[in-house]
Amino acid sequence: MKKQIENRSDLQLLVRTFYAKIRADQEIGFFFNETITDWEEHLEKLTDFWDMNVFGTKNYHGNPIIAHNAVDKQFDQQITSNIFGIWLNHWFATIDELFEGENAEILKRRAQKMSTFLFMNIFESRGKV
Template sequence: MKKDIADREDVSLLVHTFYKKVRANKDIGFFFNETINDWDEHLAKLTDFWESNLFLVQKFKGRPGRAHIEVDYKYEHKIEAYHFGVWLNLWFETLEELFEGPLAERAKNHARNLGHNFFMKIFSARPK
């Protein structure tokens, strides 16, 4: 039986394992690999983000919605719901490989909501 996500170390394992898959993915990896310059800093920030969301602590500082809009602009508004689906499937796959329990389920639900919200922000920010 797998354990549930319990602490920052678990969140870091999840984030690092997940983004290793993302970076290698042919459908979405390039968005990340061509945009992020400092992966150590980015992974630490994403660990803060997920730790904040899962454990309801205030560690994350940033504007992820704005960042996603900027990436969409960089790629000439070519980010589609499909790309968020690939991202979400990789997230679920990684969670299911590593963890099980209420916080793992919260991470799935939160990611599902994030994907939808980020795509809607991107779509709404596009030129009409």
């Protein structure tokens, strides 16, 4: 039987395994590999982000909208809904590979919702709506 997501160290494993897949992805890896210089810091920040989402902790202080609008600008507005789709496929696959249960489902739903929200904001930030 697979494990339930019960604590921060489960999220650390999820985030680390997920970004290994993302970095190796032929289509979207470059966005991350060319932007993120301190990977340990990024993994810690993303663990804080998901920790807040699942367990309500308050260690994450970033702004995902500003961060993703900036990435889109940096890469000449190349981000599409398909790119978010590839990201989500890796997220779902990593969760299913390692975990099961209620928190696993919450993490899938939150990411799905967030991806629509982030892409909508990117689109609006281009100023052509």
